[in-house]
Amino acid sequence: MAAVVVRGCGGVWRRTWQRGARGPGPAPRGQHAVACNARGGAVPAGKSGPAPWVPVVGLEIHAQISSNSKLFSGSQVQFAAPPNSLVSFFDASLPGTLPVLNRRCVEAAVMTGLALNCSINKKSLFDRKHYFYADLPAGYQITQQRVPIAVNGSLSYSLCIDNKMNQMVTKTVRIKQIQLEQDSGKSLHDDTRSQTLIDLNRAGVGLMEVVMEPDMCCGEEAAAAVRELQLILQTLGSSQAVMAEGQLRVDANVSVHHPGEPYGVRTEVKNINSIRFLAKAVDYEIQRQIEELENGGTILNETRAFDSKLGCTVPMRDKEGKQDYRFMPEPNLPPLILYDAKSLPANMNHQQVVNIDWIHERLPDLPSVKRAKLVEQYGILPEHSFTLLSWLVFLCNYATHCTSPVHAGIGFLLEKNEDGLAEFFENVVKQTQMKPKKVIGWIINDLLSHLKQHSLTVKESPVSSFLLADLLNLLVKKDISSTAAKQVLAELWKGEGKTPLEIVKKKKLGLIQDQKELEQICQAVIDRQENEVMAIKSGNQKVLNKLIGLVQRETQGRSNAVVVRQILEKKLSE
Amino acid sequence: MRALRLWRGLRARPVPPVRALRSAVPPRPGPQQQVTAEVLGQLEHLALVDFRDAEGVERLQKAIRFADQLREVNTDGVEPMDSVLEDRCLYLREDDVTEGNCTRELLKNAREKVEEYFVAPPGNIPLPKLEDQETFLQGS
Numbered sequence: 001m002a003a004v005v006v007r008g009c010g011g012v013w014r015r016t017w018q019r020g021a022r023g024p025g026p027a028p029r030g031q032h033a034v035a036c037n038a039r040g041g042a043v044p045a046g047k048s049g050p051a052p053w054v055p056v057v058g059l060e061i062h063a064q065i066s067s068n069s070k071l072f073s074g075s076q077v078q079f080a081a082p083p084n085s086l087v088s089f090f091d092a093s094l095p096g097t098l099p100v101l102n103r104r105c106v107e108a109a110v111m112t113g114l115a116l117n118c119s120i121n122k123k124s125l126f127d128r129k130h131y132f133y134a135d136l137p138a139g140y141q142i143t144q145q146r147v148p149i150a151v152n153g154s155l156s157y158s159l160c161i162d163n164k165m166n167q168m169v170t171k172t173v174r175i176k177q178i179q180l181e182q183d184s185g186k187s188l189h190d191d192t193r194s195q196t197l198i199d200l201n202r203a204g205v206g207l208m209e210v211v212m213e214p215d216m217c218c219g220e221e222a223a224a225a226v227r228e229l230q231l232i233l234q235t236l237g238s239s240q241a242v243m244a245e246g247q248l249r250v251d252a253n254v255s256v257h258h259p260g261e262p263y264g265v266r267t268e269v270k271n272i273n274s275i276r277f278l279a280k281a282v283d284y285e286i287q288r289q290i291e292e293l294e295n296g297g298t299i300l301n302e303t304r305a306f307d308s309k310l311g312c313t314v315p316m317r318d319k320e321g322k323q324d325y326r327f328m329p330e331p332n333l334p335p336l337i338l339y340d341a342k343s344l345p346a347n348m349n350h351q352q353v354v355n356i357d358w359i360h361e362r363l364p365d366l367p368s369v370k371r372a373k374l375v376e377q378y379g380i381l382p383e384h385s386f387t388l389l390s391w392l393v394f395l396c397n398y399a400t401h402c403t404s405p406v407h408a409g410i411g412f413l414l415e416k417n418e419d420g421l422a423e424f425f426e427n428v429v430k431q432t433q434m435k436p437k438k439v440i441g442w443i444i445n446d447l448l449s450h451l452k453q454h455s456l457t458v459k460e461s462p463v464s465s466f467l468l469a470d471l472l473n474l475l476v477k478k479d480i481s482s483t484a485a486k487q488v489l490a491e492l493w494k495g496e497g498k499t500p501l502e503i504v505k506k507k508k509l510g511l512i513q514d515q516k517e518l519e520q521i522c523q524a525v526i527d528r529q530e531n532e533v534m535a536i537k538s539g540n541q542k543v544l545n546k547l548i549g550l551v552q553r554e555t556q557g558r559s560n561a562v563v564v565r566q567i568l569e570k571k572l573s574e
Numbered sequence: 575m576r577a578l579r580l581w582r583g584l585r586a587r588p589v590p591p592v593r594a595l596r597s598a599v600p601p602r603p604g605p606q607q608q609v610t611a612e613v614l615g616q617l618e619h620l621a622l623v624d625f626r627d628a629e630g631v632e633r634l635q636k637a638i639r640f641a642d643q644l645r646e647v648n649t650d651g652v653e654p655m656d657s658v659l660e661d662r663c664l665y666l667r668e669d670d671v672t673e674g675n676c677t678r679e680l681l682k683n684a685r686e687k688v689e690e691y692f693v694a695p696p697g698n699i700p701l702p703k704l705e706d707q708e709t710f711l712q713g714s
Contacts, residue, residue: 074671075674086675087674090673195686199691334662354666
């Protein structure tokens with residue numbers, strides 16, 4: 001399906017937040033089919049004349065609460081476990097069982113509500129949402145439909161306007177509510193035997209549903225908002241929010257309309273497994289709806305699934321009329337009462353009390369605050385602070401939950417060294433042409449692991465930011481391969497005062513620049529590997545990688561893989 | 575026999591005879607809405623019940639009329655009660671792992687199982703559409 005080519009937004013003012021004084025003006029958005037202006041309306045030019053379309057995107061996000069046990073039962077919460085081993089009688093919905101609320105889940109929801117500037121409802125209620133599905137043994141889900149635990153908040157996030165990350169815009173999306181609810185089990189569809197296998201390990205796990213108002217207008221905004229929410233949740237520790245493990249699930253509600261007219265019919269897009277796919281799915285759906293309407297069709301109020309392989313949305317369920325969930329109050333749970341410093345009763349068991357003010361005092365610095373600190377205290381450029389902070393949050397989070405001792409060690413080191421690291425990072429970035437994103441990778445993966453091995457702090461590092469920047473410059477200029485760079489770093493670590501260039505020359509680690517030499521080696525490999533050559537010539541392109549690997553081995557890592565591929569392809573096509 | 579006498583003696587008063595379900599207030603002949611076939615179809619789909627015949631539908635109509643009596647009560651300005659537990663404290667449990675690991679016991683209930691998974695029919699099989707259903711509704 002060919003994407004409609006957008007002819008740009010024509011003179012749209014953008015409020016930019018930046019250091020230097022730069023004039024306003026549209027920046028080309030390149031690959032994106034839809035561009036958004038700062039006021040939140042998108043105006044892609046359509047085929048049939050200048051009637052603009054305003055896409056509207058709202059999100060429903062389910063974040064799995066990071067807790068030891070489930071929301072209403074004492075079964076363990078764990079990602080991969082033998083099927084149906086983390087299931088209690090209540091989770092299996094056996095008669096005679098009752099829900100018992102987990103305090104940690106309430107605290108997690110309150111923390112999240114406070115971090116998102118919500119009003120916390122001191123009295124919230126639980127309801128039952130009825131529908132039939134094999135992974136919902138009770139036939140209903142306990143949720144908070146009438147009075148959720150938190151309402152009316154906001155989330156601020158930033159977008160880069162151009163691809164170089166030089167201009168950033170801050171946007172806000174309103175949070176309608178946050179509610180506590182149960183997760184359902186997992187169903188594995190076995191189409192060959194016409195059956196579904198049910199695993200209830202996930203059934204009953206606590207979820208926070210964050211409902212965002214439809215204040216966004218394109219895939220990029222949605223992705224940025226979710227990314228920021230993910231960072232906030234990880235910083236708070238209320239959820240690990242790893243989309244790949246199903247701890248963060250996003251459903252997008254998309255519609256389009258002409259400015260001034262009422263909102264169009266919306267579709268719900270599900271089955272989005274990563275933030276990148278979220279942006280793609282939303283943009284595709286906006287495009288699909290615009291094309292459909294411009295061709296005189298109508299949009300059905302339906303649920304569509306995103307097919308990541310094809311990059312499109314397909315209709316999912318056959319909804320016969322609107323789904324009626326027959327909400328009713330949960331009869332087994334009294335209202336949830338939360339207290340603050342003023343309303344705290346004098347002689348109540350403190351284990352039975354959730355004190356909003358107490359939680360508020362103990363909230364950690366949110367990502368936006370941390371970024372501002374990085375900028376103020378360490379002179380990090382605003383656009384770099386995003387990269388650095390994402391990595392810091394990821395690692396701290398990863399370290400507390402992963403089992404690899406090496407990585408856990410790095411995370412711990414990170415916590416102790418955050419200050420020194422930020423400075424080091426900024427110094428390297430200032431002295432190298434390498435992109436900050438890649439610099440971070442080198443610092444985290446290589447420098448830190450060396451530091452850990454020798455039990456040093458960043459300030460005691462024998463490799464200064466200057467030396468590392470020097471080394472990374474060689475890499476950027478493609479004078480050495482990254483494998484060689486690692487060897488140079490190991491050598492630099494000895495602290496013998498040599499420069500990276502000197503080490504490269506002495507150990508002959510530089511990439512072979514002589515084209516003839518490379519061609520000779522490639523030819524030799526081709527001559528030796530008859531079987532592989534035949535396979536490639538008969539169409540199996542993947543075997544080419546093996547040949548490239550063999551050339552790399554011959555040259556002891558001193559060949560540029562891209563160049564080698566080009567030479568081999570040329571030779572094999574002769 | 576002795577146990578039965580003991581039991582009878584323990585009771586405060588004799589058990590009243592079973593009474594037919596009759597409302598305290600006779601049903602008002604107010605605006606009667608017949609339940610349409612469409613609504614019936616929807617109800618059957620949502621609750622997975624089968625009203626089956628005219629008698630079943632009539633029973634439903636009676637139940638609706640019976641419940642409608644609630645409208646007689648003036649509830650202006652009265653806070654609705656959600657639960658008889660509304661003045662109780664919601665007990666909060668500590669976040670400890672205390673249950674689980676009873677796979678074999680749980681699977682004992684399952685008619686079919688595959689390697690510790692419960693087996694269910696594929697997906698959600700949609701109910702036959704109203705036109706295909708062979709209920710009496712078609713005739714009405």
